[in-house]
Amino acid sequence: MAAPDAADPPGAGDSRPAGRTPPPLILVSTPIGNLGDLSPRAVATLRAADAILCEDTRTTAPLLARHGIAAPLVPLHDHNEDQATPRLLARMAEGQHLALVSDAGTPLMSDPGYRLVRAAIAAGHEVSAVPGPNAAVMALTLSGLPPHPFLFLGFLPPRAAARAAELARLRAIERAGLSATLVFFEAPHRLAEALEALAEALGPRPAAVTRELTKRFEEVRRGTLPELAAHYAAHPARGEIALVVGPAEEDAPEGEAALDARLRAALATGESLRDAAALVAAATGLPRKQVYARALELREAKA
CATH class of the missing domain: 3.40.1010.10 (Tetrapyrrole methylase, N-terminal domain)
Incomplete structure (x- = not known):
């Protein structure tokens, strides 16, 4: 980064050098x-x-x-x-x-x-x-996770189905080659369910929950996504939350048990069979016809 400009006096009421008109x-x-x-x-x-x-x-x-x-x-x-x-x-x-x-x-x-x-x-x-x-950058630097590249994603959708769809899109992008530390904001009353959804979609990645940054009760809790989900399910969070998740690693082929678990989780949100299969196919990179066929088998076995 460039060195500070000595022409800018400390405390100048403008973001430009002294003597220039402030921007509108x-x-x-x-x-x-x-x-x-x-x-x-x-x-x-x-x-x-x-x-x-x-x-x-x-x-x-x-x-x-x-x-x-x-x-x-x-x-x-x-x-x-x-x-x-x-x-x-x-x-x-x-x-x-x-x-x-x-x-x-x-x-x-x-x-x-x-x-x-x-x-x-x-x-x-x-x-x-x-x-x-900036809470996102401060959380990133305190997380202990790779600081760059990183992707700031703001708040996840509050509703389970929309959140699952958003995470499925994210996984599809990762499968296409994205490998970046992820940074989210989250409301404290949704933190546990957001962590559970992230664990379901992304697996047991390392993560950090930062809370009340710069305040008296500042906290940084590190662990895997499932560990953090379990902790905050038992100990509801308070205050402002920034959540950091480690980057994706190279994926192994999706096993049948893992595929079934994803399908059951998608169906549990109320999605139709076709939409659940589409979400899981996007998340796993598997052919949609193959995933839909397996969803049909699961439904018939349940019946």
């Missing part, structure tokens, strides 16, 4: 737990902004008050981003300087703002950023 839109990373992690340049940038775009004013306002930042807050979230974007572009065109923050961490990482950034770029506005905390 600056993405500002905020703490993921420890409020002391807001950088001096982030504070200066937020103070200089004509308005601060945020997910939830109730979350951002206390952070700003702690640092004496009085810029007006404008809500920007999944439900109003499309509607708000034209007004915000108009403000940029008038010469205003807007800062975008999420509730915690780096904006756009499983948070609102992508549609606004894309529209700002399309309109010819410069977009810059003040880097800072």
